[in-house]
Amino acid sequence: MSIFFSENHKKLKPYTPGEQPRERKYIKLNTNESPYPPSPSVIEAAKAEAGRLNLYSDPTLADLTKTASEHYGLPEEYFLFTNGSDEILNFAFCAYGDSDHPFVFPDLTYGFYPVFADYNRVPYEIIPLEDDFSIDEEKYVNIEKNIVIANPNAPTGLYLELEKIEKIISTNPNNIVIIDEAYIDFGGESAINLVKKYKNLIVTRTFSKSFSLAGARLGFGAADPELIRDLNTIKYSTNPYNVNRMTSATGVAALRDADYYTSNARSVANTREWVKQELKNRGFCVTDSRANFIFASHPTISGEDFYLKLRENGILVRYFKGVERIKNYNRITIGSRDEMEEFVKIADLILKNQK
Ligand SMILES: *Cc1c(COP(=O)(O)O)cnc(C)c1O
Numbered sequence: 012m013s014i015f016f017s018e019n020h021k022k023l024k025p026y027t028p029g030e031q032p033r034e035r036k037y038i039k040l041n042t043n044e045s046p047y048p049p050s051p052s053v054i055e056a057a058k059a060e061a062g063r064l065n066l067y068s069d070p071t072l073a074d075l076t077k078t079a080s081e082h083y084g085l086p087e088e089y090f091l092f093t094n095g096s097d098e099i100l101n102f103a104f105c106a107y108g109d110s111d112h113p114f115v116f117p118d119l120t121y122g123f124y125p126v127f128a129d130y131n132r133v134p135y136e137i138i139p140l141e142d143d144f145s146i147d148e149e150k151y152v153n154i155e156k157n158i159v160i161a162n163p164n165a166p167t168g169l170y171l172e173l174e175k176i177e178k179i180i181s182t183n184p185n186n187i188v189i190i191d192e193a194y195i196d197f198g199g200e201s202a203i204n205l206v207k208k209y210k211n212l213i214v215t216r217t218f219s220k221s222f223s224l225a226g227a228r229l230g231f232g233a234a235d236p237e238l239i240r241d242l243n244t245i246k247y248s249t250n251p252y253n254v255n256r257m258t259s260a261t262g263v264a265a266l267r268d269a270d271y272y273t274s275n276a277r278s279v280a281n282t283r284e285w286v287k288q289e290l291k292n293r294g295f296c297v298t299d300s301r302a303n304f305i306f307a308s309h310p311t312i313s314g315e316d317f318y319l320k321l322r323e324n325g326i327l328v329r330y331f332k333g334v335e336r337i338k339n340y341n342r343i344t345i346g347s348r349d350e351m352e353e354f355v356k357i358a359d360l361i362l363k364n365q366k
Contacts, residue, residue: 039344044344096217104130119336213238303345317330324357
C-alpha cells in the first residue's frame with residue numbers, strides 16, 4: 012500500500028474473484044459461467060458494432076432498454092442497465108445506504124455484498140442462515156433496514172418462494188429490498204413483476220450466467236421509475252458510458268434470441284439434477300440448488316482436500332477458504348454433460364484413493 016492511499020479505503024478488503032488460470036487447460040467449474048457459447052446472432056452483433064468503437068456508446072442505452080421492456084413486459088422507465096449486475100448492486104448500496112440506513116443480508120451469500128457496503132461506507136448486519144442453509148423470511152419481516160437477498164442464494168443454490176419474498180418486501184415499505192436474481196433463469200419464479208406493485212423493490216439481473224455473456228459485462232436493475240432516477244444519478248456521477256457499444260449490441264441480440272438461452276438453461280438444470288443424484292449416490296450431502304451450480308460436501312473428505320484433488324486432476328471448483336461454516340463444502344458449476352461426467356469420474360477416483 013502506498014503512503015498516498017486514502018484513509019477511506021485503506022482497510023478495504025476487496026472481493027476475490029474465482030481463479031481464471033491460464034497455465035493449463037482446466038474443466039472450469041468455479042465461476043458459474045455458461046458452458047454454452049453466445050448464440051451466432053450475438054457474435055454477429057458484436058462484430059458489427061466493432062467498426063463503430065470510435066464513437067461513445069449511447070448513455071441512455073435506448074435500444075437495449077426498449078428490447079428489455081418488450082421482453083420483460085415492463086415499461087422502459089423501470090430499467091437501468093449496468094456494467095455487470097455488480098455495478099447496479101454497487102449503485103444501490105451507494106444510493107440507499109448510510110449510517111441511518113444500514114443493509115442486512117445472510118452470512119452465507121454473495122461475497123460482494125459486504126465489500127460494496129464497506130466501499131460505500133455503509134454499515135451492515137448479518138442474519139445467519141438456518142442450520143439447513145435456508146432463509147427464514149420471518150427474520151426479515153418489519154426489520155426496518157435495507158435488505159439484499161440473492162434468490163436463488165449463492166453459494167447454497169437454495170430458492171425462497173415468491174410469497175415469502177413478497178412478505179419481506181411488503182413489510183419493509185420504508186426501506187429498499189434488493190432481490191438479486193443472478194440465477195433465477197435456472198429455476199424459481201422471478202420477483203420482477205412486483206416492481207410495479209412495490210416502490211421499495213429493486214430486482215437485479217445479470218447476463219453473465221444464463222445469457223452466456225460473462226465476458227461482456229452486462230446486467231440491469233428493474234425498479235420503480237423513481238428508484239431508477241436515483242440510480243441514474245449515481246451512474247451519471249460516475250460513468251455515463253458504463254455499458255460499451257459491443258456489449259449493448261450483444262444484449263439486444265441475446266434478448267431477441269431468448270429461446271436459445273431458455274433451452275440452454277433447461278439443459279443446465281437437467282444436468283444439475285443428474286449430478287445431484289450421482290453425488291448423493293456416492294454419499295455426498297447436496298443442497299437442493301435451483302441455480303447453475305451445486306453445493307456439496309462429503310462425510311469423509313474435507314472441502315479443501317476435495318478441491319485440491321480435483322484441481323490436481325484438472326477440474327476447478329470453488330472452495331471458500333476460511334469460511335468455517337462451509338469448510339467441507341464446494342460450489343461446483345454445472346458445465347456441459349460431458350464435463351460433468353468427467354467430474355463424477357474424477358470424484359470417484361478421489362474417493363477411492365482416500366483409503
Ligand atoms: C455472478 C453474480 C452476480 C454478478 O454478476 P455480474 O457478472 O457482475 O453480472 C451478482 N450476484 C450474484 C449472486 C452472482 O452470483
